[in-house]
Amino acid sequence: MKQPFRLSVTIYSLRDYVAGGKISVPKFIELMAELGAEGVDLGYYWRSEEEKVEARRKLDELGLELAIYITATDFAKPSEEERRQEVVKAKNAVDEAKRFGASKLRVHPGDLKPGIDPEEAEKWVTESLAEVVDYAADEGIVLAMENHGRHFAKVEVVERLLRAVNSPYLQLTFDTGNFAFAGDSPLEAASRLGVWVAHVHAKDVDTLGRACAPGEGALDFEAIVSQLLARGFSGFLSVEYEGRRDQLLGVGLGLGYLRALRARMRLG
Amino acid sequence: MGNRFLPLPRVEPVPIKLSVITDEVSQDLSKVVKFAVEHGFDGVEVRTLWNLRPHDLVEKSGEIRRELAGAGLSVSAIASPVFKCSLESDREVEDHLRILKRCIELAKALDTLIVRVFTFWRSGSLDERLEAVLERFAPAVDIAGDEGVILAVENEPSTHVNNGRRLRQFLEAVGKPGVVRGVWDPGNDVWDPEGERPYPDGYSYVRGLFVHVHVKDGRRTEVGHEFVPVGEGEVGWLEQVRALVRDGYSGYLSLETHWRPKQLPRELVEMPGGVAYSETGEYASSVCARNLKSIVARALAEVGG
Numbered sequence: 001m002k003q004p005f006r007l008s009v010t011i012y013s014l015r016d017y018v019a020g021g022k023i024s025v026p027k028f029i030e031l032m033a034e035l036g037a038e039g040v041d042l043g044y045y046w047r048s049e050e051e052k053v054e055a056r057r058k059l060d061e062l063g064l065e066l067a068i069y070i071t072a073t074d075f076a077k078p079s080e081e082e083r084r085q086e087v088v089k090a091k092n093a094v095d096e097a098k099r100f101g102a103s104k105l106r107v108h109p110g111d112l113k114p115g116i117d118p119e120e121a122e123k124w125v126t127e128s129l130a131e132v133v134d135y136a137a138d139e140g141i142v143l144a145m146e147n148h149g150r151h152f153a154k155v156e157v158v159e160r161l162l163r164a165v166n167s168p169y170l171q172l173t174f175d176t177g178n179f180a181f182a183g184d185s186p187l188e189a190a191s192r193l194g195v196w197v198a199h200v201h202a203k204d205v206d207t208l209g210r211a212c213a214p215g216e217g218a219l220d221f222e223a224i225v226s227q228l229l230a231r232g233f234s235g236f237l238s239v240e241y242e243g244r245r246d247q248l249l250g251v252g253l254g255l256g257y258l259r260a261l262r263a264r265m266r267l268g
Numbered sequence: 269m270g271n272r273f274l275p276l277p278r279v280e281p282v283p284i285k286l287s288v289i290t291d292e293v294s295q296d297l298s299k300v301v302k303f304a305v306e307h308g309f310d311g312v313e314v315r316t317l318w319n320l321r322p323h324d325l326v327e328k329s330g331e332i333r334r335e336l337a338g339a340g341l342s343v344s345a346i347a348s349p350v351f352k353c354s355l356e357s358d359r360e361v362e363d364h365l366r367i368l369k370r371c372i373e374l375a376k377a378l379d380t381l382i383v384r385v386f387t388f389w390r391s392g393s394l395d396e397r398l399e400a401v402l403e404r405f406a407p408a409v410d411i412a413g414d415e416g417v418i419l420a421v422e423n424e425p426s427t428h429v430n431n432g433r434r435l436r437q438f439l440e441a442v443g444k445p446g447v448v449r450g451v452w453d454p455g456n457d458v459w460d461p462e463g464e465r466p467y468p469d470g471y472s473y474v475r476g477l478f479v480h481v482h483v484k485d486g487r488r489t490e491v492g493h494e495f496v497p498v499g500e501g502e503v504g505w506l507e508q509v510r511a512l513v514r515d516g517y518s519g520y521l522s523l524e525t526h527w528r529p530k531q532l533p534r535e536l537v538e539m540p541g542g543v544a545y546s547e548t549g550e551y552a553s554s555v556c557a558r559n560l561k562s563i564v565a566r567a568l569a570e571v572g573g
Contacts, residue, residue: 022558031562031565034562034566035565035566035569035570036566036569036570037569216283244340245283245308246286246307246308246309246561247308248561248562248565249283249286249308249561249564249565249568251565251569252564252565252566252567252568252569253283253565253568253569255568255569256568256569256570256571257571259569259570259571260571
């Protein structure tokens with residue numbers, strides 16, 4: 001039976017495990033397979049080139065998909081030289097994603113710095129994104145820009161950027177929690193931006209405004225996901241755990257919730 | 269094809285809480301706290317600290333409370349030694365009632381309602397000794413009832429309640445579910461003299477009757493039994509935790525490692541605590557904590573079916 005969406009986990013969810021050296025990236029892939037994830041989001045925790053080869057082999061061996069390749073970028077840096085460096089970094093990540101066999105690359109627009117005119121910053125981000133998107137399009141990679149930070153996580157800002165670049169190779173990593181943190185409704189965001197969504201970060205927010213595992217907080221995932229599906233979304237919901245529990249348990253909790261949600265949506 | 273008339277899967281997995289028994293890591297509270305924080309645990313269960321038994325820790329409760337609160341940790345239970353004593357000795361039973369009162373004082377000072385207790389060194393089967401055990405146990409029930417705490421009786425093979433079936437038999441005989449409940453310790457079933465299988469057999473008796481779970485693992489050997497890292501023994505922890513999640517258990521899974529790279533002598537296992545007990549505990553408990561978290565994460569992730 002075709003699933004309404006597939007389940008992934010971003011390696012960032014287990015950052016203390018991976019960055020702390022407790023587990024390798026291939027071990028992360030193994031753990032996620034044990035938890036029943038169908039894909040993983042990988043990037044930036046590599047310790048060596050050999051580890052990348054081993055991770056690719058592990059994905060194939062366990063039948064997991066590389067849901068998206070991830071890099072962190074900031075195109076809102078005030079100096080032109082710094083922005084240039086971010087563009088180079090993003091292009092390198094496009095190459096890396098391609099080598100890895102990914103079809104999508106997650107990037108961040110950037111962070112609005114104190115004292116910077118938002119309009120000016122949006123112009124910088126648009127210019128940089130346009131350049132990277134051209135490069136990515138030649139390589140057949142979709143840039144899935146995440147709503148991230150405060151200013152650049154807002155629905156209207158994200159929509160302006162998407163419309164300004166206006167390329168099928170610029171789509172959206174829809175972070176449910178980041179819309180809420182930016183003061184916007186994730187449900188409205190799903191309705192307005194759904195057609196651009198290539199990937200979802202499933203992150204919940206509790207009534208005190210703290211990040212938690214999907215299902216633990218106050219967001220209506222069923223309504224949000226329904227909106228996205230109605231607008232043609234067919235990718236991965238990726239658990240991004242930023243809560244206070246042990247990160248592995250948080251991921252387990254999130255996957256359990258999303259799997260139950262999927263079963264319910266399939267039945268309904 | 270989905271059947272809309274089947275019960276819907278549980279939509280919100282129950283977040284089971286994790287704690288570790290203090291002396292399974294160290295006699296030094298700061299090391300225990302560091303361990304619990306590093307492993308993302310929710311609390312600690314107080315047994316021995318600074319080489320002191322729980323009933324000798326009342327004067328230290330302020331210090332314990334401050335250090336735990338500073339790290340965002342709770343106390344899951346007091347692992348008292350109450351009624352690990354002879355059923356026949358008036359003096360020992362009186363001593364243990366005094367110990368119980370001190371442990372209840374500690375529990376209240378540390379904001380937990382659960383005081384783990386036993387059912388006297390085994391002097392025959394529970395069928396033979398039930399009346400005598402109930403008679404000796406009764407004053408403790410009165411004390412706990414007056415103080416508003418829960419006596420959590422553990423299945424322990426060297427006592428009269430030696431397995432899950434006997435725990436149920438005992439709790440039903442006491443008949444005070446508001447005051448006396450169980451601690452389910454499936455790892456203890458591995459050395460049950462009646463040979464009960466922890467899961468699903470033992471669990472089927474105690475389901476819904478316990479307020480706390482101890483986590484250790486072991487296996488039977490030709491000469492008895494040995495403790496092993498959690499998940500590597502005969503308990504069947506993945507199946508056990510799956511059942512706990514499915515049944516909506518929302519209490520603590522409290523790590524009582526027992527396994528050490530070099531096996532502990534029997535007398536220390538029966539009366540755990542102190543420096544010798546905690547030696548190499550931190551390493552062993554780390555291994556078990558990692559295993560346990562993988563198991564719990566998997567059980568939680570599978571909840572949706």
